Amino acid sequence: MNFFTEQDQARRNSKILIALFAVAVCSLIAITNLVVAITFWLMDGQLQDSSHVTELLHSAGKPSFAHYFSWQNFGKISLMVSSAIAIVIAYKWLQLAAGGKRVAESLGGVRIHPNTDNVNEKRVLNVVEEMALASGMPVPAVYLLRGEKGINAFAAGNTPADAVIGVTQGAIEQFDSEQLQGVVAHEFSHILNGDMRLNLRMIALLSGIVFIGNIGELIMRAGGRHGGYHTTKRSGDARVFMLGLAFVIIGWLGVFFGGLIKAAISRQREFLADASAVQFTRNPQGIANALKIIGGYQAGSRVFSAKASEISHMFIAEALGSWASFDTHPEIEKRIRKIEPGWNGAMISRRMRVEASAQAGAALHGKEQRKGQAAMAAVAGAAFVAAQQTQAIHSAVADAEHSIESIPYGLKKLAHEPLGASALVYSLLLDADKATAEQQITYIEQCQVKGLVMLCLQIKEDVAGLDVSLRLPLIELSLPALKMLSAEQYKQFKKTLLLIIRADKKFEIFEWCLFQLVRHYLAPEFETIRASKPQYKKAKQVAKPYAIVLSALVRYGHDDEGEQHRGFTKGANTAGLYTLTLLPEQDCSMDDFVKAVNQLANCFPLLKPKLLKGFADCVSHDGVVSPIEQEVLTAIAAVMDCPQPRLLMS
Template identity: 50%
Template sequence: MNFFEQQDKARRNTGWLVFLFCLAVLSLILITNLLVGIAFQLISGDTTDIAAVYGSSSFENPGIFSWRNFALISLAVGGVVGCAILYKWWQLSSGGKAVAESLGGVRILPDSEEPNERLVLNVVEEMALASGMPVPPVYLMAHEMGINAFAAGNTPADAVIGVTQGSIEHFKRDELQGVIAHEFSHILNGDMRLNLRLIALLHGIVFIGQVGELFARGGSDRRSDGRVALLGIGLMIVGWLGIFFGKLIKSAVSRQREFLADASAVQFTRNPEGIANALKLIGGYSPGSEINNSHRSEVSHLFFGQAISSLSSLFATHPPIVDRILRVDPHWDGNFLYRGNETRERKLEEEQQKSEEKRQRVQEAAAIGAAVMTGAGESALTDNSLSALTDNSLSAAREKIDLIPEFLYEQAKEPLGAMSICCSLLLHSEGELRQKQLEMIKATEFQGLEKEVLKTAQAVDKLQEHCRLPLIELLMPALKCMSAEQYKQFKRLLMQLIRADKKTDLFEWCLFQLVQHYLAGEHDPELKSAPRYKTPGQIGDEYAQILSAVARFGHEDEESAERAFNRGAGAVSLYNIHLLPAEECDVQVFIKAVNVLGLAYPLLQRRLLIGLCRCIEHDGKLTTTERELITTIAAIMGCPLPKLEHLDEGE
């Protein structure tokens, strides 16, 4: 299949469907206005011909249907519907966590040793590192035996992955990879935010019917003349019509996004068999992908498979499973998969694989540590290890994880260990200053943190620079287990450690920004600011500052830096900016400029990031500093990182 053609087609169709959804909302508001006007006319007892009154526009005898009253009614109804939409949007503003918990999901702890849970955590880790985004928390719907999964959230920082018990019990590793890749595609394609907006818009339409039901009940009272009840019934009918057309369009939008996510998942994993077999397994499994939670109707379009099997094809949120299979496996023979005792055998195989992976990681870490101690440095890394650090495949992501020493990998799974790794990464090499930082850690309210830091610091000191970023990304699920108060204290501690030497270097800034922005959805929703800038020209000076710094950090000579700069500037059509002198590429100015870029609109952010990637790609090498910088800038923007291609890891 042509994945890019399928993606473009799905995006175009989705744009039209969203437009139709908004048009339906406005049409229903207008119909409601008409209904309210007629009801007020009847309640007032005015027998004037409705058509004549509707056409009246004089101020002396405006009638209930004058443009003035029509505008007032429109404003009132629109305001009520708008408030209902905003209220629902506020409920969903905390991100995917709220959705997962409303569905009965329970967070899988990062240090879980249950085989099925460990498998899904490993796959999510690999997918996150391969896609260049933070590792999201995983929620398990333990009472759902249907095979299904979902992704929810407003941004990559507050995204979560949800899986059902049926999924983790029946999927093999490659099938689970295909499904998780499908959900990550929803994150990277911006579907999560679109899905939450559809929930909020539909709630506004439903609210019209709820108001009508309230009026109908109130109007049925004996003290009422019944005309209020008539108004209520009319509003209920409008609400039902709204629900009908709203769900119709929402389902059509969802079906297009599912085709897009399937295509992206195959492109992402390079293994169409994985997601195809997952779909075939759902087709041959008696519970299918059914979800039994009472909130399933509201969020059915978030799931991997059809959450409500009884829906007609018009209201189905997912394309027919046969169509989805044929799109990724055109040569399918029509037979579904039926799996029984294979599940137990799969668990045994995965346990053996897990033990082998641990053994390989220990050997790899020992080899790298020995190379560091003997001064061999980066030359000790194999060619495969180097390519893994620039490759975006799942196998490369696993190799990135394998490069991390086993002790640090295990520490990263629980909150105190993750905190100790962050602190260890910030410890200064100079003895007196390092001791001062340890005293700061000891003075905090985190009992046992100093002891953990002393243990992890030894392993962190031997850690290759290439491994720092993957390790930081692996820490996020454990750090998100902290309470809000613990997070505030921890963030304050990080600032103290950074400022201990009275200056901030780029790595310290990157670490702090990654922690802050990846945890923003969990603890700091107030960090989100409304976008201000739509065109590159509005932030040309700031972009020139950042692009100059990136060009100079990644290129040694002036000529190469200038060519890389011009390539990045051309990618965003900023031809009037120039490479700044090295002395003007100050870290503090750079930090302020990045914060300004974070206020750009999403489409502009994506364009700016692509320009920075073009600058990095100019010399065909990717340094550790470049990777950390571009990842941090993407995190601050809340924008998925574009894929870096044709690069070799530099020293």
């Protein structure tokens, strides 16, 4: 599996979605014009009694049908219908611009605090953290749909930076850590392969189609009654009522078209996401058993929120039950057999809540079991993914678990609280020079946040003594807690962060990495961000900025000039830019480097992996990847909106 190929496929699916939507709108406009003409033709005149219909239809003076179906009327009706749809879509799109949190909150989801003491909630947070660090993307916020006993989950957002994971109460109660890992890996696939943005577009577009039916209901009420709300007296003009009924029927057609479009786009993506779950975890039993539990669970995967129908295509399993017009997901049995071809057809029956102690035991058992199943998992995953990439990501998951365990408990606990996370980020930037550090502490004092300065001073030595390889995982673990800042607190946090960075009047590479990671993944939560637009399809179009970044990268990792040239050549050849030469140091300053990375962010999805692979080959050509090289690669990938599994050589 190549995630960038799938991102490109998602872009093509976006075009298919727009084409299907255009067909649906044109069909609705045509049908609306036809229905309006027929309605006014049949119901011409003030009808008080049904016996008048026959007389009306046979009256010699009745205008012909063509009188009601004119191009002038067609233009007016088409303009009204298309304008109404466009306004509704624009309004819904503005709502969804806030990212995944808006979707989760509309379903009644409540963000799980990073410092929660609930065993089930803590378990799902731990799984999400491990998968995020392994895949090289930020740790997303996790939302819990309390009261939803059905087993389900979803991922929502416009980009990895504003993505969230949502889980139902039933999911965290019925799944153990191994099954949660499979489900979370499934949702991470939707994040990485571009499904989330496609799904949000689908919500916005389909809301415009369905809105016509809502208009019809209002027209019916207006035509069916007049006077007070509770009066039962009929209106004198039955045409209004009939016209409203026609619009309701058209609205039903809109729902039909919407279900058809959702089914056409989303069903194929579920098989892909299941395969990705195997790739991420290298354990087919995790996602397979999760699906078996959903199939054998008394409450199933039903979600009862009023907004569930709107985002039914985003869940891991069918959320609407058997009454839905179109199934947005393949049958669970087919999905399980794709993962386990030899499955005997037996579901896992679950009727009551699994106790925390049993879950903990299952988690430990699952961890040991995964080690013994590596060979079997590789065979099962071979149908979906390339073995080399599977092994790399599986190793990245293990490396992420090790990194989290290696962070001192006190610092890890602080990373899960907004105040502690702020202190950790500030402390990572405190200068070794005493005078500069004092100036930085002064800037922190100006925040006027009670206890912040004292906390920074208390952890200063622990942070300074932290292994360099743990700085990046610590920053990434802090992001969910920092997202819980208020808008005003974030504004002050960002201002102070910049003052601390500029205190020594130098802009170092670690400072750039830290700031890019924090800004890129926090800004969508608090600011209006313009997404980068693809401009470059071929590597030669970005040869200059690529040479600048590659030249800077080899100098961060190597002091020996020969190694610099070998690393540069390796990276340039991987990108297909065979004529590039290593630039002089003065031509790849920090400012040049920053501008070049921002330019590379505007490449098309299929070009980005080639460029990132070149950077990775550059730093790993000697078999050694230093922590600073890993930090730079992660920051570059973040700016380019391309989360990448970390390199594991050391």
